[in-house]
Amino acid sequence: MIYYITAILLILIGMYAVLTKKNIIKIVIGLSIVDSGVNLLLISIGYIKNGTAPIFSVKGLTPDKMVDPVPQALVLTAIVIGLGVTAVALSLVIRLYDHHKTLNIDKIRKLKW
Amino acid sequence: MRKATAIIILALVGYYFLSVFLTVPFGEKRNNVGQYYLHNTVRETGAVNSVTAIVVSYRGFDTLGEVTVLFIASLGLGAILFDKKGKKRRLQHASLIVRVGAHMLYPLIVLLGAYVFVHGHLTPGGGFQGGAIIATGVLLMFISYRSFETSHKALTYIESIAGMTFVLTGLSGLIWGNSFLQNVLPLGEPGRLISAGIIPIIYIAIGFKVGAELTGLLDNMLKTIKSD
């Protein structure tokens, strides 16, 4: 329960940063926070009360007491993808700063639709 | 004004999100493919760590894509920051304590990373985690020694060869088995270091690849710091 609420709060905080912050680095940070929130949500969906890690490292562990391994595997992939997106975003920030000498998005916006 | 609008919209979205997610009971066991994996991992893949078995074996195709995403990110970073290369970076000297400490820690961190990806099928961890640990070691060296350089040629070779190993391991399943990424090696005794067929091979390749790629990313970004 509390995990769902926390995770969704994280997503909302990240989105708030993306929507209102002027500094593009803060926007990228906002994107990362959204990612973390989504990952936390995904992990908490697979949780089982009093469950153990899904690893048969010691004898006597039974599958019945283990948490769902699938969300963990998915989160691993999602984290790596989030990392890739963040890396590309930061390189674009470096480029933008180079051209405009500022990180303020209001001064950068030239293309409008 | 803008902030207030954002807060109101997000509050509504959040309320709707929560009301939907609360229909999913928390902490209860559900009947899903995860249960199948838990009951059959050891028998079908020989890996003790069922998360690893899912990542590398059952859903290995995802992992191939995941490795590619990281590859694309480093490619894209290289393309976007292309003509920034070659500039000397100028960082402040780290203090003697930091430098000596970093020097001593660096091999240990790399060793830990290697341990984590070699034992991916037995203990928590695996190629991505191990690679990331290795990259943190390199990052430590980058910030402590301003003259620390990585060899681009070596990084490229490691990346490429590790990536091709992954695809070729997959194709070997297509040639000697029935499907891509199928295990063609004996499973061995679960719990041993050399067991679980192709899982350790793939995870070692991923460990090298991720380590090299993250190092390359860090290097590319550091190169953009201007000299004066």
Add this chain to the structure above:
Amino acid sequence: MNFSPVHFIAVPLFAAFLIPIVGRFSKEAVKLIPGLVLLYLSYVAISLYPIALQKPIVEIIAGFKPPFGISLYFGPLAAFLVTMVMLIGLVIWLYSYKFIIREPLEKYYMLFMLVIAGATGIMITGDIFNMFVFLEITSIAAYSLTAFLRDKDGAEAAFKYLLIGSFSSTFYLLAVMLIYANTGTLNIADIAAKMQTVPNQPKIFIMILFLVGFGIESELFPLNGWAPDAYSQAPSPIGGVFGGIVVKASTYAMMRFAFVLFNFHSMFELILVLGVITMLIAEMSAMRQQQIKRMLAFSSIGQMGLIMIAFGVGTDASVRAALFQVFNHAVIKTLLFLAAGYLVFHSGSKKISALDGLGHNKPITSFFFALGALAIIGLPPFSGFWSKLYILTSVAKGGFLASVVLILFSGIIEAIYYLRVVGRLYFKKDVSQDNVRRTPISGLVAMGILAVVILYVGLYPHQIIDLIKPAAHDLVDKAAYIKYGLLH
């Protein structure tokens, strides 16, 4: 070794990993490898096509049967789209061969090949999370390619695209996790079979998430703000890749989910309404554009709106018409982007007003542009005519007469702004000073191939319709998808 759909992913990835090593020895090989890969994959696509027509090929990966392992679903629809993607990819590669002279060349070719691999992956995968991975491969490569020219506006356009695109992937991932929580599986066919058991509230939420997530990538109003910038700031061939390949892949995904997972009546109506709004606003905006590539971008959005309308009607005939339009739009818009690339290059300016009289100076490139313009407006001897006709009749038969009127209205707007450009090309005095640089042969051949396809389809539309019929059936028939997808 037999051909298998896995080659569409494995071969380009292997080649992409190989290129950095080869690039150390030969620059020319770096340019050649993607072409060879695409040629080989076109061959694979064509040789798998007849097999897929008989019975969808379901390729198991890692030896675990669905729903436990990932499987690829290569049915008539996937065969149709993948063959189209390979054709367009090959043509764009040929065009890029002389067009892209800017370093880092090897990175351009790798990213280009990976965009195509990712888009193909979206079209053939049978697993919902796997689709997320391919979606990300496609979009991260697309962000990087948008900023490839490393100029001011390119970086800005890419950043905007990245911001909107990461929201798209976040929504998609949320949808995936809700589906997993409710059905306990990730295989699309298995989800489709279990979707009835899902209560209504999460189901509607999942639908909204998908609609928003894919709406961003398929340029639906009001989520298409990234498109004009990305199209116009990316290198011209990449504009063709976006319009012909990336957008089509996400449209495919949206439609596959709409038909297989939801089948809500209201969802199709929503898609129809969104399509109409998208089309109208985009065509009006295209009218006001001063830059040729921005105009093409808005026209592309408008065409996507048209495709959405046809899908939204949801009858067999309209789905067929929509797929026909998907094919035509991919081919024609690619031709337009490729021709516009050289027109911009020759006139030295992105402005439409700089194109005056280029028709005399650069007759062949201008001819291809004019041909593409006439085809996309929907004039009779070209392929665009047939698909527009089918869309109009099927929408009218579906009973949406207001939409028919609006389609015709936007068609007129489209004709005005395209003919304005064509008029400038031919009936204005030559103002350009560029008499030296010629359009290279490889570029002309690339455009020529597309022009021949347009004319051929325009003259013999029935051959392509024979291919579309099973493809449309594959999309609409949910029961068959579940049956084959789960290997029953």
